[in-house]
Amino acid sequence: MKEIDWNSLGFHYTEPDYIVRAACHEGVWEEPYATKDKYLHLHVSATCLQYGQEAFEGLKAFRGIDGKIRLFRWRENAKRLQQSAKGLFMTPVPEEVFGKAIGLALEKNLDFVPPYGTGATLYFRPLLIGTTPRLGVGPGRDFEFIVIPSPIGPYYPGKFHCTTFLVNRYVDRAAPFGTGQLKVGGNYASSFRATEAAHAMGCDCLFLDAKQHKYIDECSAANFIGIKRPTPAPSLKGGESQIEYLTPRSSAILPSITNDSLMTLAREMGLKVTRRRIRLEELAEMSEAAACGTACVISPIDKVIDTEKNRTYSFGDEPGPVLTKLYHALRDIQFGRTEDKYGWTEIVDQTTSRQAR
Numbered sequence: 001m002k003e004i005d006w007n008s009l010g011f012h013y014t015e016p017d018y019i020v021r022a023a024c025h026e027g028v029w030e031e032p033y034a035t036k037d038k039y040l041h042l043h044v045s046a047t048c049l050q051y052g053q054e055a056f057e058g059l060k061a062f063r064g065i066d067g068k069i070r071l072f073r074w075r076e077n078a079k080r081l082q083q084s085a086k087g088l089f090m091t092p093v094p095e096e097v098f099g100k101a102i103g104l105a106l107e108k109n110l111d112f113v114p115p116y117g118t119g120a121t122l123y124f125r126p127l128l129i130g131t132t133p134r135l136g137v138g139p140g141r142d143f144e145f146i147v148i149p150s151p152i153g154p155y156y157p158g159k160f161h162c163t164t165f166l167v168n169r170y171v172d173r174a175a176p177f178g179t180g181q182l183k184v185g186g187n188y189a190s191s192f193r194a195t196e197a198a199h200a201m202g203c204d205c206l207f208l209d210a211k212q213h214k215y216i217d218e219c220s221a222a223n224f225i226g227i228k229r230p231t232p233a234p235s236l237k238g239g240e241s242q243i244e245y246l247t248p249r250s251s252a253i254l255p256s257i258t259n260d261s262l263m264t265l266a267r268e269m270g271l272k273v274t275r276r277r278i279r280l281e282e283l284a285e286m287s288e289a290a291a292c293g294t295a296c297v298i299s300p301i302d303k304v305i306d307t308e309k310n311r312t313y314s315f316g317d318e319p320g321p322v323l324t325k326l327y328h329a330l331r332d333i334q335f336g337r338t339e340d341k342y343g344w345t346e347i348v349d350q351t352t353s354r355q356a357r
């Protein structure tokens with residue numbers, strides 16, 4: 001185990017021993033290999049640099065209560081990267097290559113998997129870039145797939161706490177038929193102006209649909225979830241079917257693997273799960289709201305501030321009961337504290353360091 005103060009790790013990059021790389025030429029992917037070299041020898045005219053031909057992913061390995069290491073739904077990340085690749089006219093990384101690269105990155109950095117009980121995890125950042133030198137506008141035909149591991153701290157080092165969101169109408173993250181459903185760098189670079197302005201005010205940024213600025217799209221780099229319950233509130237025992245888990249349907253948002261998992265768990269708890277367009281004003285009818293994604297699982301929202309309309313939607317200063325229950329249900333599966341009925345986790349054999357397959 002590395003000499004790392006696991007308890008003080010944030011969501012920052014910690015240099016691993018190895019990264020993993022694989023190149024693709026003429027549509028053929030080479031075997032992934034591990035290297036200590038964290039620098040690329042890249043042509044200055046590579047399509048990733050010139051035209052943003054780049055896509056990425058984010059997933060985690062968890063050291064469970066039983067000491068075993070679990071990868072969470074990595075095949076879903078592999079599929080999503082394939083969608084992103086197709087969207088940017090890149091050669092998709094086959095699931096087998098993706099799995100081998102993640103397995104090798106884990107095997108070579110086993111000492112960076114944080115101990116159970118710290119809440120920290122080993123995060124993997126798979127990255128796909130276009131490397132063909134080109135000056136004329138157009139896609140390249142050569143690619144490099146890289147997996148960068150880094151141990152990261154728990155999103156909530158202390159208590160599970162709330163975040164305030166600021167409604168943004170002056171920077172659109174992604175167009176309705178643009179690249180919003182893909183995890184490509186351009187979406188993030190183009191949202192920095194809005195997210196940094198929100199951060200400067202101690203908030204995060206709530207993106208609305210780019211066409212009408214009427215419906216909720218996404219929360220910074222996470223999906224939105226709202227909980228609606230009739231008044232008076234039904235109990236969490238027996239009254240679940242009257243409680244609704246609401247999440248936006250939009251062609252401009254990333255299909256979150258965490259949201260998908262939470263929807264399954266919500267249905268299992270008996271909640272009504274609805275995915276549809278959600279008007280911003282509907283926030284007033286919600287008792288709980290949150291952002292969800294791999295990094296935080298669930299990040300409860302205390303307030304959404306709409307400065308332009310001079311309106312604030314409040315959900316209380318403490319995380320609500322429904323979202324708290326969902327948060328723990330998913331964390332328990334990820335850390336092996338409860339049965340994984342859905343086969344979401346894959347235990348990695350540490351004695352033989354077998355690769356994820």
Ligand SMILES: Cc1ncc(COP(=O)(O)O)c(C=O)c1O
Pocket residue numbers: 058218220221222223253254255256257258259292293294295
């Ligand atoms: C824009 C955006 N939306 C949603 C998510 C959440 O997706 P996931 O749950 O797969 O991490 C992310 C993070 O990957 C993201 O960057």
